[in-house]
Amino acid sequence: MAIPTSRAKESATITIDSEKCEGCGQCVKVCSNLGLTLVGHKAAVSENQIFGCVACGHCMMVCPTGAIAIEGRTLSPVQLFNLPDKKSAPTYDNLLALLQRRRSIRKFKDKPVENEKINQILEAAQTAPMGLPPSDVHVLVLENKTQVRTFAEEFSVYLKSIRWMTSNWFMTMMRLFWGKANDEMMREFIKPVFDIYVDEMDKGDNWINYDAPLAMYFYGTPYTDPADPIIAATYAMLAGESLGLGTCMLGAVHPFIQNGKKARLFREKWGIKFKSREGLFVIFGYSDVHFKRGIKRTFADIHRAS
Ligand SMILES: Cc1cc2nc3c(=O)[nH]c(=O)nc-3n(C[C@H](O)[C@H](O)[C@H](O)COP(=O)(O)O)c2cc1C
Incomplete structure (x- = not known):
């Protein structure tokens, strides 16, 4: 079974070089697809995969000896690179x-x-x-x-051609389908934004x-x-x-x-x-405005489950 995207319809293929594999099991641990298993202290493709390999590449990236190659779904081992030094990451x-x-x-x-x-x-x-x-x-x-x-x-210009969507009759009719919150957003936010976009552009702004x-x-x-x-x-x-x-x-x-x-x-x-x-x-x-202070913002709610 392969999970489709617009770029890939097939599963990727997993190749394991058992000469290189040291049986550390990191690849088995990291695969969220249950795609790998250890057979006699060597990594092997599992028969219990949930989906076909989606090519996340995690097994290639954890393998200390380069024993795993994933090919397909736009991925291949040539895309691997050495991680930047941990100290170079921002604190x-x-x-x-x-x-x-x-x-x-x-x-x-x-x-x-x-x-x-x-x-x-x-x-x-x-x-x-x-x-x-x-x-x-x-x-x-x-x-x-x-x-x-x-x-x-x-x-x-395109907005002008669909301006009827912000007319009173259309919004009144649509309220039945899209409900109160959407009606309020349409009248109090979308329509004014629509008007500003079109009318200001007519003035050149x-x-x-x-x-x-x-x-x-x-x-x-x-x-x-x-x-x-x-x-x-x-x-x-x-x-x-x-x-x-x-x-x-x-x-x-x-x-x-x-x-x-x-x-x-x-x-x-x-x-x-x-x-x-x-x-x-x-x-x-490049900003033409320079802020002198920051401002503390908050989420609507942070609820820690007890
Ligand atoms: C999903 C999203 C959509 C946004 N759309 C617009 C937009 O269409 N026009 C605009 O001027 N600002 C837009 N903003 C910017 C917000 O108005 C801005 O983040 C908010 O006023 C808070 O200001 P701050 O980003 O300086 O903290 C958008 C921001 C987000 C996250």
Whole structure:
């Protein structure tokens, strides 16, 4: 049995070099698929696997002698690398400082983001965990201010063509289906946002993606765990922060480009290959705003089970 994603339909193959295997059992311990077993002090492929091998690669990564090779589902041993020194990883205090210094930035200097930084952001984002390997996250990169602005202008034109969705009659009718909370969100948040996006763009002001010099849209496929693009976007945002860039997540574009023929045409125009349950934009650039203090935020609730 193989778990499908948009990139892989087959299981990966596991090859064990029993000459090299020292029988330490680390690979057996680490496989969450019950995919490996020890037979006579040597690792062997188990007959009790839950699924076919999904190619998480953990067995290859723990093996001290390089006795295991996973091939397939976009993975192979050539992708292995030596771990960075533990001492080079940020401490909790360093990480917390990065997190506390981050703010959503919506004003940027008129300075492009260097190509090297774009690549570094993408490299870091690709370390994100995913519901199931191989990652089924897709990324659209708008790599300069012109592309970001053009996207926003075309999005605004597209929004105008579906403006009837924020009309009173439509929202009143839909309340029966989508309930009170969604009705309130539509009237108090979505409609005003919709109006600002369209009306301000008509005046030349871009409230959609703020004319950032770089934007990335993380989205999935019908196979993708909805959390995956969001996690990847979060990694990208933090990578951007670590590179001295201001960042902001933008949630408002994704839901509008999912349903209907016009949405599909808009997606196709921008090479967005799939509709997906979740997706998120992140914008990046050199901040034109400098915060002097942080602010302590809290979750709605943290409940420790007793
Ligand atoms: C999922 C998500 C979607 C967001 N969407 C938008 C958006 O569409 N436009 C915007 O200006 N800010 C957006 N933001 C930024 C939030 O408004 C911001 O995080 C919040 O105001 C708190 O500010 P802080 O990030 O500086 O702590 C979004 C943030 C998240 C996490």
